[in-house]
Amino acid sequence: MTGYVPVPWVPPLLYGAVLLGGTYYLAAGLGDGPGMLSFPTAGFVAGLAALSAVEWAGRRRSLARLPLLLAQCALTAAVVVLDASELSRVLIVLLPFTAYFAFGRTVALAVGALCLVGLLTGYLLTAPDWYRDVEYVSDLLMLGVGLVLALSMAAVAVGEQRARREVQEYAARVAELSAAAERNRLARDIHDSLGHHLTAISVQLEIASEFGDMDPGTAGRALAEARESVRLALGDVRQSVRALREEVPRPALSAAFARWAREGGGGPRVTVEVTGEEDGYDTAALTAMYRAAQEGLTNALRHARASRVSVDLQLTEHTARLTVTDDGRGFAPAEITAGFGLTGMRERVHLVAGSVDLDTGPGQGTRLTVVVPRQGGEG
Numbered sequence: 001m002t003g004y005v006p007v008p009w010v011p012p013l014l015y016g017a018v019l020l021g022g023t024y025y026l027a028a029g030l031g032d033g034p035g036m037l038s039f040p041t042a043g044f045v046a047g048l049a050a051l052s053a054v055e056w057a058g059r060r061r062s063l064a065r066l067p068l069l070l071a072q073c074a075l076t077a078a079v080v081v082l083d084a085s086e087l088s089r090v091l092i093v094l095l096p097f098t099a100y101f102a103f104g105r106t107v108a109l110a111v112g113a114l115c116l117v118g119l120l121t122g123y124l125l126t127a128p129d130w131y132r133d134v135e136y137v138s139d140l141l142m143l144g145v146g147l148v149l150a151l152s153m154a155a156v157a158v159g160e161q162r163a164r165r166e167v168q169e170y171a172a173r174v175a176e177l178s179a180a181a182e183r184n185r186l187a188r189d190i191h192d193s194l195g196h197h198l199t200a201i202s203v204q205l206e207i208a209s210e211f212g213d214m215d216p217g218t219a220g221r222a223l224a225e226a227r228e229s230v231r232l233a234l235g236d237v238r239q240s241v242r243a244l245r246e247e248v249p250r251p252a253l254s255a256a257f258a259r260w261a262r263e264g265g266g267g268p269r270v271t272v273e274v275t276g277e278e279d280g281y282d283t284a285a286l287t288a289m290y291r292a293a294q295e296g297l298t299n300a301l302r303h304a305r306a307s308r309v310s311v312d313l314q315l316t317e318h319t320a321r322l323t324v325t326d327d328g329r330g331f332a333p334a335e336i337t338a339g340f341g342l343t344g345m346r347e348r349v350h351l352v353a354g355s356v357d358l359d360t361g362p363g364q365g366t367r368l369t370v371v372v373p374r375q376g377g378e379g
């Protein structure tokens with residue numbers, strides 16, 4: 001219950017109204033009070049000026065709240081005593097009003113109760129039969145109503161400020177999460193696209209180096225494939241840059257997968273089969289399948305030492321099922337910490353309500369299965 005700011009226009013408005021009413025009361029001679037040029041009047045005006053200074057200091061500077069509230073109480077009491085018109089009693093309602101912002105509802109209610117007790121004490125000391133006088137009873141009731149209204153206004157203002165802060169904190173949190181999600185997306189895209197192409201280029205250059213003297217034809221084909229991989233990598237970079245400025249393009253899986261097929265030439269033989277229609281699958285689902293296949297193929301080329309890799313995609317009425325299988329050396333999943341590629345693939349697939357299954361073992365090859373529902377889970 002700290003850090004809330006009182007409604008800034010309320011205290012100055014009341015101070016001005018009391019000053020205007022009090023000076024008019026004296027100037028017009030409406031009562032038996034002191035004249036305009038008297039010490040009580042000067043003290044009355046000086047007290048209002050001091051109250052304005054305390055209120056300004058409380059809003060403009062980081063001062064201790066309790067001393068400010070005590071100073072406001074003392075100055076208000078002095079102004080009430082020196083005011084011949086008795087209009088300054090309305091300033092009492094500012095005490096619980098200010099306390100609500102500084103210390104909370106409980107303290108504000110206590111201050112309001114003390115104000116009523118103080119007024120009653122003054123009545124008992126100056127007018128023992130005050131409860132028989134309509135004017136005294138009316139003043140007490142009006143003070144009670146004023147305190148209720150002041151506390152209600154403070155509660156509304158504090159609630160509005162609290163809600164505004166919560167909205168700002170929520171907006172900041174959303175911005176933070178959005179930035180984190182965007183960073184993860186960019187990391188996945190860079191890993192899945194450039195990582196795949198760079199792996200392919202590395203494998204093809206190694207083949208060209210090994211077969212350069214023994215089989216120039218194979219080496220030439222490997223270099224041609226390396227150049228093609230460079231071209232595709234540049235295309236993926238341009239596509240990623242475009243995606244930062246506009247809507248992500250819808251991938252064509254059949255055409256993309258077909259580029260991966262090859263008969264070997266010193267490297268593993270890659271076969272690709274795509275069945276079914278891509279219609280009905282949104283861009284996110286198709287992208288998840290494309291990146292999952294890319295990651296599975298990259299891992300097979302980089303780590304598996306496989307001679308054959310098959311990529312099979314079945315697009316049915318309800319689900320898309322991707323299977324990437326190689327006859328490589330496999331591995332023990334429990335003994336290997338998943339790298340960023342597998343983690344990013346799982347994140348991407350889970351975002352479209354899909355599932356990832358990895359079946360492998362030492363000397364058994366590897367089978368990656370990814371299932372994504374059509375239309376984000378319909379059917």
